Amino acid sequence: MAEAAATDRPTREQWVDLRRAQGRATPADWRETSVLLGYQAEIVRQCELNDVVVVEKSRRTGATWGAAADAVLRSASPRSDGGMDTLYMGTSHDMAKEFIDAAANWARLFEKAVVGAGDIIFDDGSEKGVQALKIDFASGFSIVALSSKPRSLRGRQGFAVLDEAAFVDNLAELIKAAMAFLIWGGKVLIISTHNGADNPFNLLITDIRAGRLRYGIVRFDLDDALRDGLFERICLINAHKHGEWTPEKEADWREKLISDYGDGADEELYCIPSQGSGAWLPGPLIEARMVDAPVLRLGFPDSFTMEPEHRRKAEVARWIEEELLPVMRSTLDPALQTGFGMDIGRYRDLTVMCPMQITRIMRRIVPFLVELSKVPFQQQEQIRDAMVGGLPRFIGGRTDATGIGASLAESGTQKFGASMVGVKFSTEFYRIEMPPVKAAFEDDSIGIPRDAEVGADLRTFKIVKGIATLPALRTGAAAGGTRHGDAGIAIVLAYSATRMPFVPYSYQAVTSAGPATADGPRGFGADDEPAGGGMLPRLRGRMF
Template sequence: MAESDVLKAAGEAPRKGAPAAVAATMAMTAAAAGVTDRPTRDQWISVRSQQGRATAVGWRETAPLLAYQSAIAVACECYDVVVVEKSRRTGATWGAAADAVLRSASARNIGGMDTLYMGTSHDMAKEFIDAAANWARLFEHVCSEIGETIFDDGSENGVKALKIDFASGFSIVALSSKPRSLRGRQGFAILDEAAFVDNLAELIKAAMAFLIWGGKVLIISTHNGVDNPFNQLITDIRAGRLRYGLIRFDLDDALKDGLFERICLMNAHKHGEWTPAKEADWREELIGKYGSGADEELYCVPSQGSGAWLSGPLIEARMVDAPVLRLSFPDSFNLEPENRRRAEVDRWIEEELRPVMLATLDTNLMTGFGMDVGRLRDLSVMCPMQITRLMRRVVPFLVELSKVPFQQQEQIRDAIVRGLPRFIGGRTDATGIGASLAESGMQKFGPQMVEVKFSTEWYRVEMPPVKAAFEDDVIAVPRDAEVAADLRAFKVIKGIACLPDLRVASSAGGTRHGDAGMAIVLAYSATRNPVEAYGYQSARAGADEARPGRRNMRPVDEVRDAMMPGRHDGLW
């Protein structure tokens, strides 16, 4: 059967066209994107009775693809990157397998290329490769039998994969998802159930390299929560920030295109002849089985119950215009003499940091401090936090450090803390590599600069008040995309909000592990448990003046000086 005939028969334009196909595909997406009440059983019977059958007689030969399945192939021809937002088990992978065969069986001069399919399990890889083999037989393309191979993913032993070779010289390879598996590859990348992979952001970043030499990327998934990177990707496409193709079909769209009709044809022993009433009953039963999960699983509506600690809209609602200072050095900076490193950072402090501190800090407000420590892989983030007279916590600015040596991190931290008005204490990450910086902070600024070793109990106690602050609108954080992403990185695991062991790429190089979010949490903890700052006017000023080096210092400052030996500017 001719390739173009397959797509024409499915109600779409041929692979090698056409603007009309793009319009039809995008119209389908736009129409489906509206949220409406689902039809009742009786309403569904009426809708489908008026529409009639979507499956033609002799569909195996004339129209093996349903319209929404064919739309995937059309969109992939018109866009380099296509995202499919779908209902569960509607056959999107079946449609993608057809397109994979058409591409990998074609010669290079007409767009042929290898296909690399990545699902979340070996079973998904097996299902895809079986579908591809069926399409190859239908299209009468010469190909090898399905075989197992060891795919070189850069690891020592490689990874087991399934493979079909075509006479064109190209192959379809199916395996489970690991970002490194895409490195150095070229062709058509298919990422299936992308919302459920371990690190979607890294996987997509690796897949984008396919585009350089004319490859394609197809991302398919049901939803897995509103804060999942897959939903963030779709949001960016709809907002016009990403010029990718987007196709959306829910259960009702698939049924109108003939999904249950095909189910009846393939399982006649169970369902018998298709009728609108049978379809309506089957639809109602399916929705009932999914219960509260039906919106997400069947109707492409991402849930809030994905384990996210703070929702994206809530985080954005608490964001204000405040600077985020970012400093990064090349690896060679660590080899510079200490005096040069110190001089370079002193210059940055004077030219970049100090003007921001003078412009943003309210000298009348008490101020806490939090620091999440990183070095090579993760960022170090320093977060001052001021308490307004209405008890609102405000982050006046943030400092993010990437690949900054520990000595220079200490240099910057000291400049910040010594410049904070009415300093009431701080919290420093003392877990792992942060232990040394946390210890030096306590030694310089006294016991109120607490060394924090993260534990389940610490998260249990400290996280709920921070969430309450977001919900009650008594916290303000800088409006910054990466800060928002760090706050979204917290997940509720076994009932406790914490950071899972998952990292994403940082714009400064290296990775992020909720770093800004953790610094904000630490600063909030410091403001909840402060050392009280009291104003005091001594009745015996003369006695103080007689003490060398203590001129005009109040008794409260003497106590402070003992607690914070590295600081001599008082509390006020």
């Protein structure tokens, strides 16, 4: 049974234990440490993999420092190696100066030839222009940093870096202007801390997680940054103040920082947009996605658990033969791919099994649901095996593996392979998996059974600290016992299963060029680089 996500942060003592067990994330000797911390390097990697990357971050963790490294690599490289101009836009002239200073430091570190630097008047289409800072490289490209005005991007080309995007006056217009950079091979990097749940920056992230936008995303909060060595780097830079790093010093520094931010710590340090509370799905939207599909319900008295095993098996086998299999034959389309989700309960809550088929127009349909009340685990397994074994074109399933569900989740993986995944519910699970489901309801790309209790389960989800999650509240079930969003969780798990990547296997004969080796196909050496990927790989060893 899925419990509410644990959003409480580690205490000071817990943090000391965590960091002592982890040990240092970076070498104590500055001559041996990489120049970028893990999350900073991830920004550079994502910019290599994606044309648009969005970074939601904790305050003052050095995301802009990592972006400046990427900017120097691009603007100091020739066009044939991916070189392009960089246009940085922050919310103030001070931010522009900070970015230019960071870029200048990277240029010195990378030994890139700078042919000019200084203040300029940037032509943004207005009569007077705007004050900007610029670095010119021998490659012929430049880094220009200025304050954020959408018209400044019009007619430009290259690598756009939009910093603290949640705090600009008109983010939607700024992003719209930046997207033109992509036409001729440019890139867009959007970085910010949060500024409210309804801010366009948070809505952009929600659309990415919902699958509406295929952009890269990087997220790191204060604790993520500390695990990657943020305070170790602070001690290195400010040794006169902090001395040598220890887990205890880091825990004290962390506690003071959280205390200083007070009520703003969630948003400023932990990437949780403020004012994010209330219902996840409104009732009318849930009802609009309901279709005529049966809900099979099976329950037993407490005494059934003590019946002999052969009687329990026979009773459930009869129910499978007379109730379940006829519904499966009448509702499942044998031509469609099918996923499966299972939320597990036993004594208080229900077990719900949810098949989900993907139609030819990519709509997810729940052809029927099975709800079990006080059914022994052996018989739950018996019903699950009969159902999953009969699902056409089965592509995988997800099973609640939290608490009492662990055993059934394990047996599912043993019987149906790695495509049947056990899920332990966490804040990260809800953060990643809930937006796509909400998008499916909003876009009319899901159909669920028309049933009052199924609808009530979906209305149980609430937005807590900006994340759709399942609170501890339980409601009575018509068949007895209680419900804790059981059908809703099963639907979420099934939807997640239909989004899991699956790869068809094929056989390719050995060619005359000779067989593949441990280092890759014959004729492709370890030092070879794919087309268009020459810039970053050659410098990666110096940065990470």
